[in-house]
Amino acid sequence: MNKKELINQIKEKKSFLCVGLDADINKIPKHLLEFEDPIFEFNKQIIDATKDLCVAYKPNIAFYEAYGVKGWESLQKTIDYIPKNIFTIADAKRGDIGNTSKMYAQAFFETFNFDSITVAPYMGEDSVTPFLEFKNKWVILLALTSNKGADDFQFFNSGDQRLFEKVIQKSQKWGNDENLMFVVGATRPEMFSEIRDLAPDNFLLVPGVGAQGGELSEVCKYGMNKDCGLLINSSRGIIYAGNDESFAEKSRNEAMKIQKEMAILLEQFKLI
Amino acid sequence: MNKKELINQIKEKKSFLCVGLDADINKIPKHLLEFEDPIFEFNKQIIDATKDLCVAYKPNIAFYEAYGVKGWESLQKTIDYIPKNIFTIADAKRGDIGNTSKMYAQAFFETFNFDSITVAPYMGEDSVTPFLEFKNKWVILLALTSNKGADDFQFFNSGDQRLFEKVIQKSQKWGNDENLMFVVGATRPEMFSEIRDLAPDNFLLVPGVGAQGGELSEVCKYGMNKDCGLLINSSRGIIYAGNDESFAEKSRNEAMKIQKEMAILLEQFKLI
Structure with a gap:
């Protein structure tokens, strides 16, 4: 997915919500354990319930890797199930020498066909x-985590620069705002204006709203740009909103609360 | 595997060689493609040919992940095939927020039962x-890569410290020399004495000897400690030494060359 398609999706859905698919076999509703692939069944119902409210899904790869071969099968089915017009993020925090990267x-880009992957800069x-x-395809580089x-x-x-600033500054010579985003945690909203000085046009993937305590309106105040430029992730707050047979409906309600707040913010910043 | 067992293995085998299992379907001998799982068959023959000459195996996880579910099956078979008295390293460069790590x-420690994993410190x-x-189980933290x-x-x-030094210094408060090693590339042998000032007792995993140009004797001169304290990795130089039906024998010859050099160095430093 290219930048224009992502921006269009944000404007159409009046949302810049990313739903984190951190499906944990010990946390999903018990009745799903009867299914052949409970993790996929959980994700499928979450996707059905939220796909008109969010613009991105972010499977946290650790949660699939933890179950070995079976987990990778659940991930494959999940990524195949996500509608093609929704942005997908492999939250994998990978990074190694050239031939290994x-x-x-x-x-992640060919075997699983993700749109993007989170990468560690060290x-x-x-x-x-x-x-x-x-x-x-996109790199979402760790800058300032939550x-x-x-x-x-x-x-x-x-002396004149902190490491996360150097990462943002230096990496912009490798990519551009059409293929490079940064991870910036919502837990430090006051940092967003400094980051926008260094990366005015790049999208920022923002974890830490909700469970980790970050404030959506504060993040928008300092972090939004002319294209919106933000993907706000919520994982646990949405996917574990309920724990019984109505879990998907409850996750929809939580996603909708955030989407409505986002629609107001998008109007307030004259983006729709 | 604990530190004492690792040191004993080094002394018995007169080797501190780690063989990197970076099995690439495009590089392995063509006759292996007839097997049901060519990657596992390749690893199996490499392991059979080198297991008395090395003290560790290091599958590079990217090379398995690239093939999706099938790749993870090859990895599972490989890790199950490695003799239990040989140290295993998941070269995965992972690292994420607490619940994800x-x-x-x-x-890697339970589903696959690796002894250790490489971790990125960012x-x-x-x-x-x-x-x-x-x-x-062990963390092998990236410090100074090759x-x-x-x-x-x-x-x-x-001003008074470089980032890799801060990583080594700070992380020693989290672990100790019984559960924490560092990655230090062989391409900068002169850095080893500075690193030994900060981490006198920790094992160092050293990539970059061979294909990447590092010198074994130089690394030992500056990096060896009273327990040896080094695991020297060689991947491509060993596993792709040959490309026909005698590839395993050729990989054995390469591994033996290095092991013999190591035996001399261990004697020279009075470790055996």
Whole structure:
């Protein structure tokens, strides 16, 4: 999916919501365990219930990998089930030397046909660029994450620059706003204006709204750009809204609450 | 496997060689394509030919992931085939927020029963510690990698410290030399003495000898400690030494060349 198609989808659905598919066999409703593939059945019902309210789905790859071969089968079925006009993110945090990153790119862009993948920047240019060589595919590079451990290295300071700023600045020479997004956690909304100085046109994938405590309106105030430029992720808050046979309906209600808030924000910022 | 068992293995085999299992369907000998699972058949023959000469095997997870479900089946068979007294490394470069790293740990330490996993440090403490909670399992944290892109961020300098030094220093508060190793590329042998100041007792996993140009004797000169403290990885140089029906024998010859050099170095440093 290219940038224009993503923006169109945001305007049509009046939403910039990404639903995180972190399906955990220990957390999904018990009645699903009777199905042959409970994880896929869970995702299928969540997708059916939310696909008109969100513009992206983000399977968290760890949750599939944890079950070995069976988990990868559930992931394959899930990605095949997501409607083709919805943006897909492999939340995989991959990154390795060039010939290995190329294999990861092949895994997620060809074998699974994801639109994008999250990538960790530690190993530098040749660990990132192999992902950028695929047409209409995206790298979503970790910049400033939403977890506590983000403080350990991402704020490491050279005097005039912090590491996450260097990552944003340097990586823009490798890609552009048509194939490169950044992960910026919602837990530090005040950082968004500094990040927008460095990356005015790139989309930002924003985890940490909801369960992790970030505020949607604050993120928009500092982080929205002329194209919206934000994909706000919610995982647990939506997919585990219910725990019985009506779980999908409850997840729809949660997604709708966020979508309505997003529609108001999009109007407020004159984007629709 | 615990540290003592690893050291004993090094002394018995007079080797600190790790063989990287980066099996690529486009590079393995053509006659293997007739087997039901060519990747596993290739690994099986490499393992049979080298298991008395090396102390560790390191499947590069990207090479399995690239083939989706089928690749994970090959990985499962490979890890099950490696003799239990040989150290196993999932070269996966994982790392995510706490609850997600926990799932990755479960994937590699429980579902696949690897002894260790390579982890990327960018997301900090809570992305690393979930891996450290498993008994007799190891984190191998990226510090200074062997690729060109290592220059981009790993040398980012706060004035009195570079990022890779901060990673080594800080992470030692999370783990110890019984559960934490570091990746240090052989392409910068002169850096090993500085790294040994920060991490005198930790094992170092050293890629980049051979195909990437690093020198074994130089690495030992600066990097060896009282326990040996090094696992030297060679992937392409060993597994693709031959490309016909005698490929396994040729890989054995390459592994033996390195093992003999290692035996001399171990004697020279009075470790055997």
